[in-house]
Amino acid sequence: MDIAVKEGPESFSSLRNACKLCSPLGASVVFKGIEGCIPMIHGSQGCATYIRRYLISHYKEPVDIASSNFSEETTIFGGHKNFNNGLDNIIKQYHPGVIGISSACLSETIGEDINMLIKEYEASNKDTDLPVLIHASTPGYQGTHIDGFHDTVTASVAVLAEENQSGTHINIFPGFVSPEDIRHLKDILDSFGFDYVLFPDYSDSLDNPNWSEYHLIPPGGTPVADLRRTGSASASIEFGYVLNEGTTNSRIKKNKQSFTAAKWLEKNRNVSANRLGLPIGIRETDRFFELLKKLSGKETDRKYTMERGRLIDSYVDGHKYLFGKRAIVYGDEDLVIGTVLFLLEIGIEPVLIASGGVGESLKPILDRLTEGKTKDIPVMNNMDFESINEKSDALKPDILIGSSKGYYVARRLGIPIVRTGFPVHDRFGAQRLQHVGYKGTQQLFDRIVNALIEHKQEDSAVGYKYM
Amino acid sequence: MMSEFLTGREKQIVRSGTTSEAILCAKPSLAGSVSQRACVFCGSRVVLYPISDALHLIHGPIGCAVYTWDIRGALSSGPELHRNSFSTDLQEKDVVFGGEKKLYASLIELIDRYKPKAAFVYSTCLVGVIGDDLEAVCKKVGLEKSIPVIPVQAPGFNGTKKDGYKVACEALATLVGTSDREIPKFSINILGDFNIAGELWLLLDYYRRMGIHVNATITGDGRVDAIRNAHKASLNVVQCSGSMMYLAKLMQEKYGVPFMRVSYFGLEDMSEALYGVAKFFKDKDLMIKASEIVKEEFLRIMPVIKEYKEKLQGKKAAIYVGGSFKAISLIKALRLIGVQTVVVGSQTGTSEDYELIQQLCDEGTIIVDDSNPIELSTFVKEKKADIFIGGVKERPIAYKLGLGFCDHNHERKEALAGYEGMLNFAKEIYATAMSPVWQFTR
Ligand code: SF4
Numbered sequence A: 001m002d003i004a005v006k007e008g009p010e011s012f013s014s015l016r017n018a019c020k021l022c023s024p025l026g027a028s029v030v031f032k033g034i035e036g037c038i039p040m041i042h043g044s045q046g047c048a049t050y051i052r053r054y055l056i057s058h059y060k061e062p063v064d065i066a067s068s069n070f071s072e073e074t075t076i077f078g079g080h081k082n083f084n085n086g087l088d089n090i091i092k093q094y095h096p097g098v099i100g101i102s103s104a105c106l107s108e109t110i111g112e113d114i115n116m117l118i119k120e121y122e123a124s125n126k127d128t129d130l131p132v133l134i135h136a137s138t139p140g141y142q143g144t145h146i147d148g149f150h151d152t153v154t155a156s157v158a159v160l161a162e163e164n165q166s167g168t169h170i171n172i173f174p175g176f177v178s179p180e181d182i183r184h185l186k187d188i189l190d191s192f193g194f195d196y197v198l199f200p201d202y203s204d205s206l207d208n209p210n211w212s213e214y215h216l217i218p219p220g221g222t223p224v225a226d227l228r229r230t231g232s233a234s235a236s237i238e239f240g241y242v243l244n245e246g247t248t249n250s251r252i253k254k255n256k257q258s259f260t261a262a263k264w265l266e267k268n269r270n271v272s273a274n275r276l277g278l279p280i281g282i283r284e285t286d287r288f289f290e291l292l293k294k295l296s297g298k299e300t301d302r303k304y305t306m307e308r309g310r311l312i313d314s315y316v317d318g319h320k321y322l323f324g325k326r327a328i329v330y331g332d333e334d335l336v337i338g339t340v341l342f343l344l345e346i347g348i349e350p351v352l353i354a355s356g357g358v359g360e361s362l363k364p365i366l367d368r369l370t371e372g373k374t375k376d377i378p379v380m381n382n383m384d385f386e387s388i389n390e391k392s393d394a395l396k397p398d399i400l401i402g403s404s405k406g407y408y409v410a411r412r413l414g415i416p417i418v419r420t421g422f423p424v425h426d427r428f429g430a431q432r433l434q435h436v437g438y439k440g441t442q443q444l445f446d447r448i449v450n451a452l453i454e455h456k457q458e459d460s461a462v463g464y465k466y467m
Numbered sequence B: 001m002m003s004e005f006l007t008g009r010e011k012q013i014v015r016s017g018t019t020s021e022a023i024l025c026a027k028p029s030l031a032g033s034v035s036q037r038a039c040v041f042c043g044s045r046v047v048l049y050p051i052s053d054a055l056h057l058i059h060g061p062i063g064c065a066v067y068t069w070d071i072r073g074a075l076s077s078g079p080e081l082h083r084n085s086f087s088t089d090l091q092e093k094d095v096v097f098g099g100e101k102k103l104y105a106s107l108i109e110l111i112d113r114y115k116p117k118a119a120f121v122y123s124t125c126l127v128g129v130i131g132d133d134l135e136a137v138c139k140k141v142g143l144e145k146s147i148p149v150i151p152v153q154a155p156g157f158n159g160t161k162k163d164g165y166k167v168a169c170e171a172l173a174t175l176v177g178t179s180d181r182e183i184p185k186f187s188i189n190i191l192g193d194f195n196i197a198g199e200l201w202l203l204l205d206y207y208r209r210m211g212i213h214v215n216a217t218i219t220g221d222g223r224v225d226a227i228r229n230a231h232k233a234s235l236n237v238v239q240c241s242g243s244m245m246y247l248a249k250l251m252q253e254k255y256g257v258p259f260m261r262v263s264y265f266g267l268e269d270m271s272e273a274l275y276g277v278a279k280f281f282k283d284k285d286l287m288i289k290a291s292e293i294v295k296e297e298f299l300r301i302m303p304v305i306k307e308y309k310e311k312l313q314g315k316k317a318a319i320y321v322g323g324s325f326k327a328i329s330l331i332k333a334l335r336l337i338g339v340q341t342v343v344v345g346s347q348t349g350t351s352e353d354y355e356l357i358q359q360l361c362d363e364g365t366i367i368v369d370d371s372n373p374i375e376l377s378t379f380v381k382e383k384k385a386d387i388f389i390g391g392v393k394e395r396p397i398a399y400k401l402g403l404g405f406c407d408h409n410h411e412r413k414e415a416l417a418g419y420e421g422m423l424n425f426a427k428e429i430y431a432t433a434m435s436p437v438w439q440f441t442r
């Protein structure tokens, strides 16, 4: 063994307070974004329970995820009995329109062929009206929750997208954004008069109003009929530069190539793909609106030009509080990229850019997008929070921006943290956090400025109440 | 309209007073159900987690480790190493070629970096399948680093959370008896309190006032050295039978340390516990002090409780918690503040406890083992419960249906044990039952 213990993350072979989650979690979120869908994880009980708990703590909503409940016998003799019983029971209990099946480490390792299991199940139930069965292969030991998310978006589209005469509607795949973000995107698309399919749409299903009757399957989600229409769209828009393409190279079994949904549709259904970054900040949001103008042939509604104008106005009003401030940014790769591009617009200096994502593309993509501005900034993949924690002292940051799991680092450093993305387990209203569009950026901007002002105010001996 | 319940589950649901049949429990969950249960690993992890000067390394893919990172409110008065989540983060290549090397390297580097007093190494489902020799690696590292490195064989599929408790107890048993320090005369160990929100410290205060020395706390605010010396105590006081009974029994067999089962939840049970300990030592002084404490606390607390009771009279509660023993205490405590229990269930109950619950509850109370969201939501509606007592996973069910909620799980931030805890409990039930927000939901 030649592992010497040095400081720094590369020298650790373990992960210490991981900055990533496993892929069935991402898959489950996507399945929650299909109307009438119940997710099932083909594996042991614990995974489903843990993932449920993790999602519930963020969304504050009931999140039912079934499990095929592997036992010791199952792992030896195979899971087909549990698989069939599982589906039977879900159908009996929930009457779902769709069952979204993701695999887990265990089922993948013992070599379960879920596609075959589905075929067999369908064959032996030919006479009944079965729900649509969608399968995404999501072993937790490959990639992260983000890979699981995008792989599942693609898998769902690949199962359902019909080859039809091209229509006038468009597809939009926004990625792992908040329910409020999705609602905002829908408003924007409506304002251009688009007929569109947004997937996955968990804006209701993971953020429902209060009920008088309990719903076994929360209302909301992209309808299956809409998923079928994705194959005949005139164009697709997807947000993200890294998506699920980051980890393909690290896979040993090259049994599958990762496509994003938009790329899959381009290749197999002739729907042109448009890739944009998450629309955070003026520049990236401008690019989004430019594309919408082009695709619709219409002008941007005044509502949004006003939002843009106000955002710039606030950039000006707030710039002095921000200039030269040093930020540690961490989280899912594409959110990190969006955040960094935005920070560079407002004069905040990222001093460490970290993601738990396991690919290697974050650094080159950022360097390209920023035209080299991030060249000398440490950009690290496969990071964990202890590594960030250990590096942070030397970096003298003023603020942390990322999920709530970095709180302990911020607390130790005595600096503010602005919570973005997923998970936010220690604050209220994670479902309603906004990140995208001029309006989402505005919210993010206000939160960052206020966090810095508040910190200064609390640190001040004077206790001023006017600024 | 609710769908039908899963067939095969009927025997895990009974209505008190309507059947003489015993409830069926300790059954594996049905495939396809959305069980509120966790896995073997989870059971072992929650029990060992509060040992704060030990390294807890989870050998497996990242999920098992990251979903259990610092989610419990088990406080420590000293080291906080336990609040980290260490994982070997197994990758596809490890699955194919085995993870032993990575495990070895991880252990060495983490022990060097954090200097723990012991290391617990948890195996997970994947490890159970790829067949890493956990024991051999632990042994090797233990010799090299001269600290106990203890394998916790907990592949999730090997049973339920309850089986995980046993695995944890076995791991603890390897530590107990490996040190030999003399301790004072009236010494007990506290088993099965995890110092959620500082509860253990409340108990320590009562015992201190009584003149009892607490030797090892297993595992709340736990320390490796104290656990190693645990066999020196005269008595194991075990709370919440589910998780720690096995260790108590092991210690009785091996070291002749008797045990006593108690609950610290609710006034009656808390007082019973103090009296029980005093009785055990057959010491008059202890008994006098115990009754002094009880009297003092009752005088302090009862007037407040009475006020709550008047206001809460007639409210109905549903309980769904981890272990059935806790459910019993909850039923009693609720009754004390005028709240009637109409639904009660647990993830991993025992048949004895369920029997007691049947006797304890009013006729028609629904008793259920290993339930799921569908059943729970149906039951609370049917029984017109006002308040739900459970864990994080039950909270949204309660809230969506317009019910009050009280978190009685290990993630909570309120101390609910002891006399002080009873006040907190009453206050919380009151707050959730009386909030004006329900006028908009019901
Ligand atoms: S993989 Fe196994 S041990 Fe890990 S959470 Fe899932 S069931 Fe539990």
Ligand code: SF4
Binding pocket: A022, A023, A024, A043, A046, A047, A050, A103, A104, A105, A106, A139, A140, A141, B061, B062, B063, B064, B125, B126
């Ligand atoms: S990493 Fe694998 S085994 Fe662990 S929770 Fe995720 S899917 Fe389950």
